[in-house]
Amino acid sequence: DVKVTQSSRYLVKRTGEKVFLECVQDMDHENMFWYRQDPGLGLRLIYFSYDVKMKEKGDIPEGYSVSREKKERFSLILESASTNQTSMYLCASSLGLRNTEAFFGQGTRLTVV
Amino acid sequence: KQEVTQIPAALSVPEGENLVLNCSFTDSAIYNLQWFRQDPGKGLTSLLLIQSSQREQTSGRLNASLDKSSGRSTLYIAASQPGDSATYLCADGTSYGKLTFGQGTILTVHP
Numbered sequence: 092d093v094k095v096t097q098s099s100r101y102l103v104k105r106t107g108e109k110v111f112l113e114c115v116q117d118m119d120h121e122n123m124f125w126y127r128q129d130p131g132l133g134l135r136l137i138y139f140s141y142d143v144k145m146k147e148k149g150d151i152p153e154g155y156s157v158s159r160e161k162k163e164r165f166s167l168i169l170e171s172a173s174t175n176q177t178s179m180y181l182c183a184s185s186l187g188l189r190n191t192e193a194f195f196g197q198g199t200r201l202t203v204v
Numbered sequence: 205k206q207e208v209t210q211i212p213a214a215l216s217v218p219e220g221e222n223l224v225l226n227c228s229f230t231d232s233a234i235y236n237l238q239w240f241r242q243d244p245g246k247g248l249t250s251l252l253l254i255q256s257s258q259r260e261q262t263s264g265r266l267n268a269s270l271d272k273s274s275g276r277s278t279l280y281i282a283a284s285q286p287g288d289s290a291t292y293l294c295a296d297g298t299s300y301g302k303l304t305f306g307q308g309t310i311l312t313v314h315p
Contacts, residue, residue, distance in 0.1 A: 097247075122300045134293070134305040141300050149302075181247055185301030189235055193301045195248040 094118070095196040097182050103202045110169040112199050114182030123165035124149075124183040124193070125157065134181065140165055172203045206231045208296055210306035217284055217313055225279040225309045227294035232272045236297040239268050239279050241290045242308070248293065252279070284313045 098113035116123065124139040126149075136149030138157040146157050154176060158166045165184075169176055180199045185191040207230045217223055227237070236255050240248040252261045252268040254277065260269040267280040277294055291310050295303035 095247075124302070126303075131307075133307045134295075134303075136302060139300065139302060183248075183301075183303075187301075188299060191236075191297070191301040192250055192253045193238065193295075193297070193303055194250060195240075197247040198245070200245070 095182055095184050095194050097180075097196040097199050099199050100197065101200050101202075103204060104169075104172050106173060106203055108169075108172045108203075110172045110201070110203075112167040112169075112180055112182075112201070114165045114167070114196055115163050116165075116184040116194070117163065118184070118186075118194075119162065120184035120186050120194075121162075122185045122187070122191070123159065124185075125155075125165070125167045126181045126183065127151070128179040128181060128198075137167065174203050177201060177203045206234075206296055206298075206304045208294060208304050208306040210292075210294060210309050212309060213307065214310040215312070217311075219284060219286060219313055219315050221284050221313075223281050223284055223311075225281070225292050225294075225311070227277040227279070227306055229275050229277075229296050229304075231296075232275055234272065234296040235299065237268070237270050237277045238295050238297055238303065239266075239277075240293045240295065242293060243290050251292075253297075281311075284311075286313050286315055288313050 125137040140159040182196040239251040254270040265282040295305045
């Protein structure tokens, strides 16, 4: 089975801190994604990566950056955390270009105080 | 821009009922349609993936159909159980597996 693992289930950070959310997948998938999930807004794509060191913005990239130095690992970075970034963050991976099933991690609940 | 809508927003049924969850999308040029389950505070579990060339997929008590021409997908759950209680999300997939999600249907199956 595909396993997507997020480094933390819960995080509490202070406003202005630099925050790193880590995600690792074990199935040699080409593509990795970061989504955030908010009540009433659903899941929205922040960034995705289709290869090592390659990245593209999703629908809501403002305030975030990403890093993919190795195929299996995709990091989401909040350069200066703000309270409006309090959310559930979900990492996902998929195999290739077309008709590929996405697999999700268990989620990280981030609270910025 | 693709929009995905799920109806109903919430559904409460007695155990044993067969039920249908609906998903509609505005752009029929999709690569695939994926159904997920989400338990409170948890990540998403993939249930079924229907490729754009397929009409339906089945897994156990679950059956998902896809009608691209009408922009609709349905998830059919047979003989519902309390353990089926969760939020069900549909999402259309495009290149690289990028997903556009509906808002979800919250299902409660009571004994």
